[in-house]
Amino acid sequence: MTDESSTPDWMTGNGDGGCQCLSAGHTRRESAIQKSVIGMSHAIRNSLFSERVASRPGLLQETDPRVKTAGLLGLLVATSFLRNWYIILAIYGLTLVMASASSISLLFFIKRVWLFVPVFAGIIALPSLFNIFRPGDPLFTIWDFGRELSLGPLSFGTTLAVTHQGLKGAVVLILRVATSVSLAVLWALTTHWADLLKALRVFLVPRIFLLILSMTYRYIFLILGLATDMFTARTSRMVGSSSPREDRRFVASSMATLLGKSHTLSEDVYSAMISRGYTGEPLTIHRFKTATGDWLWLGAIILFGIAATGSDRLLG
Amino acid sequence: MELLSCSGSPPQGVTVSLAEFPGDNHTIYEVDTVEYRYEDADALAGLSLSIKSGESVVLLGANGSGKSTLLKMLDGLIFPTAGNICVFGAELSEAALKDEGFSRSFRRSVGFVFQNSDAQLFSPTVRDEIAFGPLHMGLPPEEIEKRTGDTLHILGLEHLSERPPYHLSGGEKKKVALASVLAVGPDVLLFDEPTAGLDPKTESFLIRLILQLTAAGKTIITATQDLRLAAEIAGRIVVLGEDHKLAGDGPTAAILGDRELLLAANLIHDHPHRHDGIEHFHPHSHLKDHHGH
Numbered sequence: 001m002t003d004e005s006s007t008p009d010w011m012t013g014n015g016d017g018g019c020q021c022l023s024a025g026h027t028r029r030e031s032a033i034q035k036s037v038i039g040m041s042h043a044i045r046n047s048l049f050s051e052r053v054a055s056r057p058g059l060l061q062e063t064d065p066r067v068k069t070a071g072l073l074g075l076l077v078a079t080s081f082l083r084n085w086y087i088i089l090a091i092y093g094l095t096l097v098m099a100s101a102s103s104i105s106l107l108f109f110i111k112r113v114w115l116f117v118p119v120f121a122g123i124i125a126l127p128s129l130f131n132i133f134r135p136g137d138p139l140f141t142i143w144d145f146g147r148e149l150s151l152g153p154l155s156f157g158t159t160l161a162v163t164h165q166g167l168k169g170a171v172v173l174i175l176r177v178a179t180s181v182s183l184a185v186l187w188a189l190t191t192h193w194a195d196l197l198k199a200l201r202v203f204l205v206p207r208i209f210l211l212i213l214s215m216t217y218r219y220i221f222l223i224l225g226l227a228t229d230m231f232t233a234r235t236s237r238m239v240g241s242s243s244p245r246e247d248r249r250f251v252a253s254s255m256a257t258l259l260g261k262s263h264t265l266s267e268d269v270y271s272a273m274i275s276r277g278y279t280g281e282p283l284t285i286h287r288f289k290t291a292t293g294d295w296l297w298l299g300a301i302i303l304f305g306i307a308a309t310g311s312d313r314l315l316g
Numbered sequence: 317m318e319l320l321s322c323s324g325s326p327p328q329g330v331t332v333s334l335a336e337f338p339g340d341n342h343t344i345y346e347v348d349t350v351e352y353r354y355e356d357a358d359a360l361a362g363l364s365l366s367i368k369s370g371e372s373v374v375l376l377g378a379n380g381s382g383k384s385t386l387l388k389m390l391d392g393l394i395f396p397t398a399g400n401i402c403v404f405g406a407e408l409s410e411a412a413l414k415d416e417g418f419s420r421s422f423r424r425s426v427g428f429v430f431q432n433s434d435a436q437l438f439s440p441t442v443r444d445e446i447a448f449g450p451l452h453m454g455l456p457p458e459e460i461e462k463r464t465g466d467t468l469h470i471l472g473l474e475h476l477s478e479r480p481p482y483h484l485s486g487g488e489k490k491k492v493a494l495a496s497v498l499a500v501g502p503d504v505l506l507f508d509e510p511t512a513g514l515d516p517k518t519e520s521f522l523i524r525l526i527l528q529l530t531a532a533g534k535t536i537i538t539a540t541q542d543l544r545l546a547a548e549i550a551g552r553i554v555v556l557g558e559d560h561k562l563a564g565d566g567p568t569a570a571i572l573g574d575r576e577l578l579l580a581a582n583l584i585h586d587h588p589h590r591h592d593g594i595e596h597f598h599p600h601s602h603l604k605d606h607h608g609h
Binding site: 051055192193194197214215217218219221222265268269271272273274275276277278279283284285 | 388391393416419420423424427428430432434435436437438439440441443444447448449451452453457460478479480481482483496497500
């Protein structure tokens with residue numbers, strides 16, 4: 001600590017006589033940096049929530065992760081081959097039953113899937129609704145051009161209409177995506193991340209790959225925490241809004257700082273691994289034990305999958 | 317098994333352990349004029365000391381004096397640029413640790429609790445973290461299970477066993493880091509700033525545990541600049557000066573009573589205080605209250 005005599009006056013003074021905390025009449029817009037901080041906090045909160053759901057008592061939480069992975073993956077593959085939308089709807093119904101039996105709020109589960117499925121799958125499916133992209137029987141006409149519309153060698157017909165075939169195809173695609181995403185969400189929400197990775201060993205995913213993946217996941221949160229601290233420390237010292245140029249400069253220097261910190265941390269982590277006997281061959285403990293209930297669940301899922309595929313072939 | 321002398325070349329399949337050193341007062345570490353240099357600065361400049369079995373030694377020094385570097389050397393994570401270190405009578409070198417038998421024996425005998433728990437907790441769950449050491453020591457599955465369960469129980473971590481380490485508090489992380497080392501069952505424990513950033517309750521728990529381990533005959537080497545911690549756990553204190561050399565070595569009371577030595581090593585400083593309305597100067601430690609009136 002410096003001597004009192006060497007402390008400058010501006011540091012020991014009372015500034016303008018305390019905080020004049022009055023409104024300036026206008027508010028700052030949320031910058032890209034603030035959005036990043038909120039996004040990072042959200043990512044951390046989200047992972048905490050998933051871990052909490054995976055710890056609740058429920059059907060899928062109590063199923064052996066390997067059996068669960070095999071069953072849900074089988075259903076996902078079956079769904080991607082189905083063409084009859086009633087049967088896909090039946091599988092979607094099954095995911096709702098499983099979610100409910102696994103202590104997951106149905107409203108939350110439905111929202112999580114349907115908030116983004118229409119956006120992504122809908123955009124892909126949208127053009128196929130119209131006769132100009134996929135010829136078919138018109139369901140309703142949107143625009144009558146009055147003459148044959150053509151662009152060079154391309155002909156678009158005389159009307160713009162939504163077709164039966166296009167609508168059916170779009171519904172099947174959206175349902176298929178929603179059901180597949182529901183199965184994946186069920187898998188991720190009801191399985192601890194650690195068990196989820198270990199379950200992948202059953203499918204012969206290399207051990208070193210899983211080790212890297214689990215460590216990446218683990219340290220992403222640490223780095224996210226560091227990044228959040230850096231961004232909030234900057235925000236706490238900011239007056240007024242910063243220009244995009246300043247923001248970009250700050251983000252670039254933060255990236256460099258985080259890279260340096262990550263590098264130091266990676267050296268420490270490796271030392272800690274060596275210190276406890278790691279020699280380059282990753283070993284993990286396996287505590288999974290299957291019970292009769294697991295096999296019954298898997299049997300029921302296989303039967304359901306076979307019945308769905310068979311019905312799809314019969315109904316077309 | 318006959319241990320090779322320190323000057324000998326790395327042995328083939330040699331076993332190092334305290335079993336070869338029955339009772340106390342056998343030299344475990346012999347550090348001989350060790351030097352270490354980072355790219356731009358010295359970390360250690362000709363340090364010599366020896367540590368005997370069952371001792372609780374505190375390496376006391378200001379920031380940057382080379383304490384952590386020395387601990388890493390004692391754990392065979394980095395190696396001297398000059399001088400040498402002997403452990404259990406065998407040379408501790410990069411070449412020696414390439415020998416699988418020597419390496420496994422050494423890692424089983426010496427445990428290191430890092431200052432930054434986040435660096436030490438890399439496994440997906442607390443249980444996996446504790447099992448990591450025993451698993452890599454090649455212990456049978458039943459023994460791994462037993463050690464993991466026992467360690468979780470002793471440190472009161474059972475309720476956290478399936479939690480990922482990144483969701484734990486600072487104190488909990490430190491306990492898990494300690495558990496992960498204790499599960500290996502080392503004879504020698506190296507602690508780097510063990511109480512830094514801990515809440516008083518966890519700090520008190522840690523100090524009691526270190527005292528219990530010392531009483532059980534473990535050799536404890538702790539790097540710190542916390543004089544209060546040193547007073548509580550050390551049987552002997554080794555002071556590292558800011559010139560990266562040995563500044564002092566002796567019984568706890570003698571070292572902590574040597575005001576000149578502590579001032580020279582930048583471990584205490586004259587700091588103004590106001591008692592009963594009268595301002596005066598007296599020595600003051602960096603981190604904890606150490607009033608040497």
